[in-house]
Amino acid sequence: MILPLDRAVAELVRDGDTVAMEGFTHLIPVEAGHEVIRQGRRDLTLVRMTPDIVYDRMIGAGCARKLVFSWGGNPGVGSLHRFRDAVGNGWPRPLELEEHSHAGMANRYAAGAAGLPFAVLRGYAGTDLVGRTPTIKPITCPFTGEELAAVPALNPDVAIVHAQRADRAGNVQMWGITGVQKEAVLAADRALVTVEEVVDTLEPVPGQVVLPSRVVTAVSPVPGGARPSYAHGYYVRDNDAYRAWDAVSRDRDRFTAWLDDEVFGAAGRPGAPDRAHGEDREEQTA
Amino acid sequence: MTATESLPSPSAADADEVMTVTAARALADGTSCFVGIGLPSTAANLARRTHAPDLWMVYESGTLGASPATLPLSIGDGELAETADSVVPVTEVFNYWLQAGRIDTGFLGAAQIDRFGNINTTAIGDYDAPAVRLPGAGGAPEIAASCGRVIVIVRQTPRTFVERVDFTTSVGHGSGPGDRERLGLRGAGPVRVITDLGVLEPDPRTRELVLTSVHPGVTAERAREATGWDLALAPDLATTPAPEPHELAVLRSLTGRG
Missing domain, CATH: 3.40.1080.10 (Glutaconate Coenzyme A-transferase)
Known part of the structure; x- marks a missing residue:
């Protein structure tokens, strides 16, 4: 739309x-x-x-x-x-x-996009963000026993x-x-x-990301x-x-x-x- | 700039230039480097133009192998994307490249750094009522954790070099030997802290930062006065080799000075 x-x-x-x-x-x-x-x-x-x-x-x-x-x-x-x-x-x-951290935020979005409740990453260990930010929790890998960080989906x-x-x-x-x-x-x-412009046909560009219209609620031309x-x-x-x-x-x-x-x-x-x-x-x- | 007193004019290097050249020299050719904006980016780009033409620069915007013709102001300038070997999503740069251990050197700045090389870029003073609210973590915690080694580049003052950081944004050597291993941090952590006065490195036994080199014209006493803890001197305290004319010329072509 x-x-x-x-x-x-x-x-x-x-x-x-x-x-x-x-x-x-x-x-x-x-x-x-x-x-x-x-x-x-x-x-x-x-x-x-x-x-x-x-x-x-x-x-x-x-x-x-x-x-x-x-x-x-x-x-x-x-x-x-x-x-x-x-x-x-x-x-x-x-x-x-x-x-x-950037790594935590990126993984929170990725979990949100994937429909998962949380993401896991090797991050935050030893930092004061752990005690300060309630959305960082420790989690133990069920396969290796390694302690990792869990962050909830965004x-x-x-x-x-x-x-x-x-x-x-x-x-x-x-x-x-x-x-x-x-x-x-x-x-x-x-x-x-x-978007910069609305066109009739999207010509392919190297490295492009295409968001199909079914996941886009509204497009506004704003050059x-x-x-x-x-x-x-x-x-x-x-x-x-x-x-x-x-x-x-x-x-x-x-x-x-x-x-x-x-x-x-x-x-x-x-x-x-x-x-x-x-x-x-x-x-x-x- | 007293650091320049013993250097020849007219091309005398100022203290920041000595710091930047010293940092550039710490980057070996053919290695990979996670580059932050500001002094780290200047040093890495200087290295690429001098002794390390195959230094592989990674910026957290997702530009892998960037080779900008001019210094970027931000970590995501178009110049970086246009010159990169590959541009990947931010999730990939942190998960597939940094977390997976594919980056040799992480290059960080600091608002505060303590005697064990822990870094604060979050807040000065109490977190809930900060004297200075800083930008925050960005990519630094995982750079400090997962790069093969970390080099810190920061100007040395008693306010910056503190006994204990007010907030540990990024872990250096924790509170001493064994802490990184206990925390599961895979990289070696800060191996060198390069300042406008000299170079500090962790003592192999205690992990405490000690002064291993002073820049030309700087006394050890002056470096100690600029440090908020009782800075120890390495037994074989060295003098940093002065910047070569060609290094200064390239640096000035990048920064527009001179």
């Missing part, structure tokens, strides 16, 4: 949901995150291996009650200041944390990812670094995929929807924007003004330059 982004978010994302927006540096669904902010979603449990600037914005905007994650930083730049303010000072509201209410292309039937194609997006989509009850991250074959990562976020996010007032201008304001509205929300495509496909 191809929907404009605002309608897709309205229909798929509900207050109190567990939401996983994935993308490992590449294909980060930034514009979908902005739409969640615009629609004022609250009490979300946000799940993501690498909550970077898009979760920093959602946390600062007050969307999140809890964060399930493994690395919360601005990649190559430093800290996430809205995340730190929420953890340290409860601004704009307290943020509960459930933290794992099954988000909704997964949101960005991809390069979809066809008009809603089959999705992505390539380049594809992270855990396939696992997140298959683990979730509902999946929203924003540039991964900026300032990148979409392999479409545009490159805007490293300056990540650096610039550091100063914007350090200060509550400056952040709030940024939200007003860039997300709620004219620049963030559907149809604004470089922020198309799919209306054109919707008209074409209607």
Whole structure:
């Protein structure tokens, strides 16, 4: 089902949901995150291996009650200041944390995608994450007796990812670094995929991942929807924007003004330059 | 930068450059290396361009055998995917490559490191009311556990080099001999900690980090003052060989300095 982004978010994302927006540096669904902010979603449990600037914005905007994650930083730049303010000072509201390692998170998604209750890995031994995170438990291998770590499956209410292309039937194609997006989509009850473009036919690309339409609830055409991250074959990562976020996010007032201008304001509205929300495509496909 | 005092100008290396060159030299040609972003990535890319052209760099984004022409800002830059031998899902890089023991060297940074090489990248102070909330674990716990060996690259200050880390994100040598074996950690753990002042290595008997080398122009006393525990000196304390001009030239072509 191809929907404009605002309608897709309205229909798929509900207050109190567990939401996983994935993308490992590449294909980060930034514009979908902005739409969640615009629609004022609250009490979300946000799940993501690498909550970077898009979760920093959602946390600062007050969307999140809890964060399930493994690395919360601005990649190559430093800290996430809205995340730190929420953890340290409860601004704009307290943020509960459930933290794992990347290996643990990836395996939790894989278990969720496989319909298993938990995943097993050789990890966490001797770390303070073991006592701190209730979703890490020891388990003994029934065959060798080796002590390993068990982590429960992640099954988000909704997964949101960005991809390069979809066809008009809603089959999705992505390539380049594809992270855990396939696992997140298959683990979730509902999946929203924003795409650079909708095409008649998905031409094969080396290294591609194709998500069949039957596991995709909605596709929204959002050209540039991964900026300032990148979409392999479409545009490159805007490293300056990540650096610039550091100063914007350090200060509550400056952040709030940024939200007003860039997300709620004219620049963030559907149809604004470089922020198309799919209306054109919707008209074409209607 | 006092570390540079005894080095010849005009190409004098600063302390970070000595650290990066020393780290690059620790990577043998033909080996595999799990590379984090920042100083580890700079050092690994320098090694590939100097003595180790067949260093096989793995980034946790799933790029195996990446050979970027420029330094990436993030672990998932497009340049890494375009130049990689293979791009695999994140589940595969952690399960099939790291956990299965296919990576020789893990390269880690640290916000805190203690006398047994345990690493904190989670929080400074109390976890529930942290003085500084750090990014968290990322790939580090399993890199520290499963790579054949670990090299840590971190600037040396008393705030960073502490008696005991506030939070053990990644296990080094635990609280001493036998801990890694008891925990079932398969790799050797930190074998070298390379700083802007010198090099620390675990004592083979006690597993405590001792100073084995000081960089040119740095005194052992200065390294001890920059350490939050009573840092022992190796009996055969060495002076780190200064960066060669060609190493510095390549490093500066990567970082854009000079």
